Amino acid sequence: xxxxxxxxLLAPSLPAWALSLAxxxxxxxxxxxxxxxxxxxxxxxxxxxxxxxEEVNAKRRKAYEAIAEKNGVPVEAVAAIAGxxxxxxxxxGQYVMGPDxxxxxxx
Numbered sequence: 001x002x003x004x005x006x007x008x009l010l011a012p013s014l015p016a017w018a019l020s021l022a023x024x025x026x027x028x029x030x031x032x033x034x035x036x037x038x039x040x041x042x043x044x045x046x047x048x049x050x051x052x053x054e055e056v057n058a059k060r061r062k063a064y065e066a067i068a069e070k071n072g073v074p075v076e077a078v079a080a081i082a083g084x085x086x087x088x089x090x091x092x093g094q095y096v097m098g099p100d101x102x103x104x105x106x107x
Contacts, residue, residue, distance in 0.1 A: 019048040021056060031095030031103055032086040036060060036079030041095045041103050 021038075024030045029045035030038050030053055037060060038053045061075075064082065068075040087096045087106075095103045 019046075019052050021052060024049045024052055025090075025094045028095060031097060032083065032090050033097040034080065034083045034087065034099065035076075036064060036081075036083035036086065039097055039103075 021030070024045075027045075027049075029040065029042050029049040031041045033039045037057045040050060040053050042049075060079070060082070064075050064078045068078045071078075090096050090106050092106055094106055096106050098104050
């Protein structure tokens with residue numbers, strides 16, 4: 001029994017305040033942009049949503065750079081293709097940024 005308690009104490013876990021990307025999108029705080037990055041839909045979203053956008057975008061940028069370098073194409077081209085795919089996969093009701101730069105709920 002003591003071993004189980006120690007294992008539970010030492011097990012890595014997410015903080016109670018951790019916010020998932022799916023949750024942030026479902027709440028309408030963040031959305032997909034055509035440039036391949038996330039954007040903050042609601043400027044009044046909690047700090048966790050803002051931090052999530054920054055974290056995810058940094059990871060995406062790193063991945064786009066690696067793909068661009070491997071294929072000899074501009075990072076922006078890779079990001080744009082990823083943006084198209086992310087918007088296409090976005091479920092109805094979640095936010096995407098339109099060509100006019102405005103947020104809209106996907107139908």
